[in-house]
Amino acid sequence: MTRITEQILAVPSNYLYPEWSAEAGKQHANWLGADHISDDHQTLALSVHAWLIQIAGKVILIDTASGNAKQRPLNPVFHELNSPWMDNLRAAGVTPEQVDYVVITHLHVDHVGWNTVQRNGKWVPTFPNATYLFSRAEYDFYSDPANVEDPSVGVFEDSVQPIVEAGLVRWIETEAKGLIPGLGFHMTKGHSHAHYSFSLASGDALALFTGDVMHHPIQVKTPQWNSVFCEFGADAQRSRLWALNYAADRDALFFTSHFAGSSVGRVRRLDNQFEWIAQ
Numbered sequence: 050m051t052r053i054t055e056q057i058l059a060v061p062s063n064y065l066y067p068e069w070s071a072e073a074g075k076q077h078a079n080w081l082g083a084d085h086i087s088d089d090h091q092t093l094a095l096s097v098h099a100w101l102i103q104i105a106g107k108v109i110l111i112d113t114a115s116g117n118a119k120q121r122p123l124n125p126v127f128h129e130l131n132s133p134w135m136d137n138l139r140a141a142g143v144t145p146e147q148v149d150y151v152v153i154t155h156l157h158v159d160h161v162g163w164n165t166v167q168r169n170g171k172w173v174p175t176f177p178n179a180t181y182l183f184s185r186a187e188y189d190f191y192s193d194p195a196n197v198e199d200p201s202v203g204v205f206e207d208s209v210q211p212i213v214e215a216g217l218v219r220w221i222e223t224e225a226k227g228l229i230p231g232l233g234f235h236m237t238k239g240h241s242h243a244h245y246s247f248s249l250a251s252g253d254a255l256a257l258f259t260g261d262v263m264h265h266p267i268q269v270k271t272p273q274w275n276s277v278f279c280e281f282g283a284d285a286q287r288s289r290l291w292a293l294n295y296a297a298d299r300d301a302l303f304f305t306s307h308f309a310g311s312s313v314g315r316v317r318r319l320d321n322q323f324e325w326i327a328q
């Protein structure tokens with residue numbers, strides 16, 4: 050598995066987590082380390098990236114970051130990006146034509162952007178030979194502009210609908226089972242309407258790709274904290290606990306979408322809490 054990074058953001062701690070406290074910063078800064086929290090504890094680092102998986106001769110992307118040249122006037126950190134994300138993918142040895150599957154956790158701005166690129170003024174699929182896996186429930190919900198929160202305005206039109214119109218989507222709920230051997234689909238709603246996590250079993254190894262179930266490793270210790278971007282708070286808390294328990298019970302490798310230092314780790318239980326063992 051290779052992390053294909055788009056950018057690293059510094060987000061004010063007390064903005065990302067409404068329940069943030071100076072006390073929490075003091076308590077957790079040491080084990081988090083400089084990759085994840087600033088010296089003064091005022092900002093938290095978040096990575097934006099996709100995961101590249103090459104298994105059994107297939108090339109799979111989990112999520113596609115934010116994309117270049119997208120118009121996001123309400124969201125400066127994703128507006129008209131010109132990041133080296135595609136160069137990073139090519140440096141990992143993969144061309145867009147070689148991608149077989151694009152598996153999407155949810156339809157927010159920073160997870161679907163490279164689904165499309167602009168050609169002759171139109172947004173067209175970046176990965177023309179890929180099958181894209183979306184949740185139908187997620188698609189239906191965000192097809193109504195009234196349900197789209199400010200950071201993701203425009204995303205459905207330029208990064209989601211063109212893939213559906215190109216006929217490249219298979220719906221997770223009804224069409225995806227068995228397409229990719231070993232891939233399991235787990236509804237982890239809350240951060241978004243129908244957010245999914247994905248397990249991947251290969252031999253004795255098990256991985257869990259958790260999208261935005263968590264944004265930062267501090268949430269392993271404070272799983273009751275939702276980020277400011279979580280749309281359905283109680284569901285998001287339940288899904289976070291589900292994912293932590295799933296990984297701890299099975300010793301699964303836990304792949305995150307936004308942890309900035311190491312984005313991969315194992316979850317262990319310690320004194321009635323979880324702890325994060327970065328890999």
Ligand SMILES: [Zn+2]
Nearest residue numbers: 157159261306
């Ligand atoms: Zn995200």
